[in-house]
Amino acid sequence: MPRQSLAPSPSVVDLGILVAVLTEAVTGLWSLTASPDDGWLFVVHGVVGLALVVLLGLKFWRVWRRVTGGLNRTIAVSILLSVLAVAALVTGVAWTLGGTSPVPGLTLLVIHGYLGALLLPVLLVHLLARFRLPDRETVTERRNALKMGGLLVGGAAVWRLQQGVANDLVPSRRFTGSREEGTGEGNAFPVTSWVADDPGPIPVDDWRLAVRGAVDTPREFQYSDLPEPGDSTGDETRALLDCTSGWYSEHDWQGVRVGDLLDAAGADPDADWVRFRAVTGYRWSLPREEARDAVLATHVDGERLSHGHGFPVRLVAPGRRGFQWVKWVDAVEVRYKNDPAQWLATLVSGFD
Ligand SMILES: Nc1nc2c(c(=O)[nH]1)N[C@H]1C(S)=C(S)[C@@H](COP(=O)(O)O)O[C@H]1N2
Numbered sequence: 001m002p003r004q005s006l007a008p009s010p011s012v013v014d015l016g017i018l019v020a021v022l023t024e025a026v027t028g029l030w031s032l033t034a035s036p037d038d039g040w041l042f043v044v045h046g047v048v049g050l051a052l053v054v055l056l057g058l059k060f061w062r063v064w065r066r067v068t069g070g071l072n073r074t075i076a077v078s079i080l081l082s083v084l085a086v087a088a089l090v091t092g093v094a095w096t097l098g099g100t101s102p103v104p105g106l107t108l109l110v111i112h113g114y115l116g117a118l119l120l121p122v123l124l125v126h127l128l129a130r131f132r133l134p135d136r137e138t139v140t141e142r143r144n145a146l147k148m149g150g151l152l153v154g155g156a157a158v159w160r161l162q163q164g165v166a167n168d169l170v171p172s173r174r175f176t177g178s179r180e181e182g183t184g185e186g187n188a189f190p191v192t193s194w195v196a197d198d199p200g201p202i203p204v205d206d207w208r209l210a211v212r213g214a215v216d217t218p219r220e221f222q223y224s225d226l227p228e229p230g231d232s233t234g235d236e237t238r239a240l241l242d243c244t245s246g247w248y249s250e251h252d253w254q255g256v257r258v259g260d261l262l263d264a265a266g267a268d269p270d271a272d273w274v275r276f277r278a279v280t281g282y283r284w285s286l287p288r289e290e291a292r293d294a295v296l297a298t299h300v301d302g303e304r305l306s307h308g309h310g311f312p313v314r315l316v317a318p319g320r321r322g323f324q325w326v327k328w329v330d331a332v333e334v335r336y337k338n339d340p341a342q343w344l345a346t347l348v349s350g351f352d
C-alpha cells in the first residue's frame with residue numbers, strides 16, 4: 001500500500017470511486033452493442049477498471065478498522081458492496097487473461113456483467129446512507145488533481161502491459177475480449193440464445209418468408225424459392241459473429257441479399273428501417289441502407305444451417321454484435337420508424 005501521503009484526500013478517493021464505477025457501468029453496458037468502430041469503449045473500461053483497483057485499495061486501507069468495530073446495517077451493505085466490487089474486478093481481469101469459469105454455461109465475462117449489474121443497486125443503498133459531497137477546494141486542489149491524473153496514467157500503463165500478456169495467453173482475443181470458436185468450420189460453432197429463445201425445429205414445408213410493411217407488393221417466399229449456394233441470384237458474404245458472452249466465429253454465409261428481397265417487394269424509399277422477425281417474436285431492426293447489404297443466410301461455409309443456428313434462415317449483420325443476428329426469421333418488415341421495444345422482445349422472447 002502506498003503511504004497515505006501519496007494518496008489523494010479521502011473525499012477525493014471516494015468521489016473518484018463513484019465516477020469510476022459509473023464509467024464502468026456506462027462503458028460496460030454500451031460495449032454490448034459496440035460496433036468495430038467503438039474499440040475505445042473497451043480501452044476506457046479497462047484503464048478505469050485498473051485505476052479502480054488502486055482507489056478501492058486506498059479506501060479499504062482507510063476503512064477496514066470500522067468493520068472490525070462491529071456490524072450494523074450500513075456496514076453490512078458496505079461489506080456486500082466491497083465483495084461485489086472485488087469479484088467484478090477479479091472476474092474482469094481474469095477473463096482478459098484467459099481465465100475460465102467455474103460455473104458451467106456461464107463465461108467469466110457473463111459473470112462479470114452480472115456482478116456489475118448487481119453492484120449498482122447496492123451502491124445506491126450505500127450512497128443513500130453515506131454520500132457526502134466533497135468540498136470544492138479539496139477536489140480541485142492541485143496535488144489531488146495531480147494524484148488522480150497519475151492514477152489514470154498508471155492505469156493506462158498497466159492496461160498496456162496487461163494487453164500484451166493477454167494477447168500472448170489468448171492469441172485469438174478480439175478487442176471486445178471475445179475468443180475464437182469454430183471459424184470456417186460450418187455449423188461447428190457455439191449455439192447461443194440471448195435469454196430464453198429456443199423454438200422447436202421448424203417444418204420447412206409450412207415455413208414462409210414474408211416481406212411486408214411499407215412495400216408496394218407484399219411477398220411470400222418458400223424455402224425452395226431461395227437461392228442455393230453458388231446460384232447467380234444468391235449472395236455470399238464473409239462476416240464475423242461476436243457474441244457478448246465472449247466468443248466469436250467468422251464464416252462465409254450464403255443466402256439471399258436483403259436488398260434483393262426489398263426490391264422484389266418494392267420497398268418505399270422513404271421507409272428508413274427494416275425489421276427482422278423470428279418465428280418466436282424475437283426481432284431486430286437495421287437502418288435501410290445497412291439492411292440492404294445484409295444477408296438472410298440459408299447456409300454457413302456451404303453447409304445448410306443447422307436448427308440451432310437458425311434454419312431455415314438467419315440474419316447475417318456484419319459489424320453488429322451477435323444478439324442482433326436474428327435466427328429462425330420468418331418476416332422482413334419495412335418500416336418508417338425504429339422499434340425501441342425490440343430490446344424488450346429480445347429479453348422476454350421464449351418465456352410463455
Ligand atoms: N431468434 C433468436 N435469434 C438470436 C438469438 C435468440 O435468442 N433468438 N440469440 C442471438 C445471440 S445472443 C447470438 S450471439 C447469436 C448466436 O448465433 P448462433 O446460435 O448461431 O451461434 O444469435 C442471435 N440470434
Ligand SMILES: [Mo]
Nearest residue numbers: 243244322323
Ligand atoms: Mo450472444
